[in-house]
Amino acid sequence: MIEFFFQFLWALDATLRVATPLMLCAMAGIFSERSGIVDISLEGKLLSGAFVAATIASLTGSAWLGLGGAICASVLMSLLHGFACITHKGDQVVSGVAINFLASGLTVILGIAIFKRGGQTPTLSSDERFRPIELWFVDILDNIPILGSVYRELISGHSLLVYVALICVPVASFILYRTRFGLRLRAVGESPIAVDSAGVSVTWLRYRALIVGGVFCGIAGAYLSISHGANFVREMSAGKGYIALAAVIFGNWRPIRAFWACLMFGFLDAITSRLQGVDLPIIGEIPSQLMVALPYIMTILLLSGFIGRPSPPSAIGLPYRK
């Protein structure tokens, strides 16, 4: 029983680590999509953030500068997306695909040019990264039977960026539902013409939504390469941006629900490696590829209205023409 309890705790702990970049990217996706801009470029922003974070951290020795650089790079990608599909009213999906290609190409090309290691960045030492933080009172709470272990294993001992991600979710929800900016942002995704006739700039509002998304993706990228990992590896985002997009849809374009979707997808990811080769009672061994496919299958079923009813923003994907 104790054995199982700790197994479960470690699985949850791993879930949190895996779900962190998903949460941040999902919040980015929600801001962008609620403002009416399809964002399949989450993947590219995540990748470029990861690359710039590792590069700057390696060159300057400062994780904080790395984080700042990652945010700048990701915001730049967002601005490019905005330039193409807000200013020039280009196709949002095409622009997203382009950004993903640019990120794949540029990160490797620049990586080789700077470090000459086939696209990887040098391994960072521990003070060039965001290290796990021991929270307060771990030792005192340790004496309490179950709660102490939960606190030590699950809640304490993550890097700063994990806590940032956890805070970002309620913050995103607050901005969207409790501020004037959030109200307008949701309105511009439903009916830009109404926002426009109220005298608010649709263009600037959508740009701001994309910039906020860029910040989130940048933090996520930094988490991948200078917190969770210790260097940048080519294509290290490995589809996480798309999973985050699936979580956005699964969460019906709402931050808190998307957060739960991220945790669920993260949990699936975390237990996949643990279940490999394990014979479960009754069902037997689950092929790991099925676990990999599960988030996508669930999202497709949800999108098709087989479980629940998705309600995407009405004006999503449509450029606004006066």
Next chain:
Amino acid sequence: MSVRKPLPRWADLILLPFINLCAAFFVCGIVVWIIGENPWNALIVMIKGAFIYPGSLGYTLYYTTNFIFTGLAVATAFHANLFNIGGEGQAYVGSLGILLATALFAPYLPGIFVILLCIVCSALMGAAWALIPGYLQAKRGSHVVITTIMFNFLASALMVWLLAGPLIQIGQQSPQSDLIPKNAHLPSAETFFGWFGIDVASSPLNLSFLVALIALFVFWVLIWKTRLGYEIRAVGKNQDAANYAGINVSRTIIITMTISGAFAGLLAINEVMGVQHRAILNFTAGYGFTGIAVALMGRNHPIGIFFASLLFGALFQGGAELDFEFKSITRDMVLLIQGMIILFSGALAYMFNPALSRILTRVLKGGEHDD
């Protein structure tokens, strides 16, 4: 403010795409310059690598074959205003059609029939993989952009499972299927020209190139010469109008996606029947995504798609040459070029339009001002 006149047809079809292409290459050139290499030299190396060196043309045309198929897949969907990002997955699953057909028919039928059946089955499998997103969009309202992305991941998971499990070659550790029987191999260009006593350099180019050319023609007939093509274009222009005119919109969407998937599925014949002679892990190597760039550059027209495919074929083959000639630029440059081309000929396709139309009006009217 005067209403801007549309560009003349030749400028819209040739000049504007050319300017967009130049802009894409120009930006890539700047990147090459920033990392300290000479962009002009890089271009020369790529052109030599793509066309001049012995056998290089064969490689270029082999890549071209792939891009024709995936470009047609994306273009077919574009005509109905659908965005099929799933070419990658559809092509990947297309290989299952070939494996299935060879298992069923190869022992009993002569080569030519086996090859034809394999071609049909690869198209059918690709079509089936696109049919589901098409159906879900038409009947259940989920957008194909998202569902086809998800189906790429599903295809990848399915193929990894199959190639590492049920279909793995006996006694092999790496995930790949058994070799397909000899009578299902598509003859290479070398063999083909050998029949006529002509000597060509060895390359992966094979008869699927001809199938690709036929597919281009079929696409042209389908889109512009048949009733279905008219319906596809009508749905793409305006669903409500098409519906009002008595076109069954959801049926058309499903059929369009099916045809689109069939074109993508055909990519598998080049890789599986022509080159590898087995299904291997990730043989699609991003060709499906490149199809998006091809369709955008080729303006969804068969002639445009052919030349865009040729360009990308040359880029892929020439890009490989960069690895040998330069220390700091590699074939990954091609990813950047693709991104730039998709950006400039897709998302920013009309950025230069106002400027160009102003210049053209001025030039054509001999300096007369009209605005």
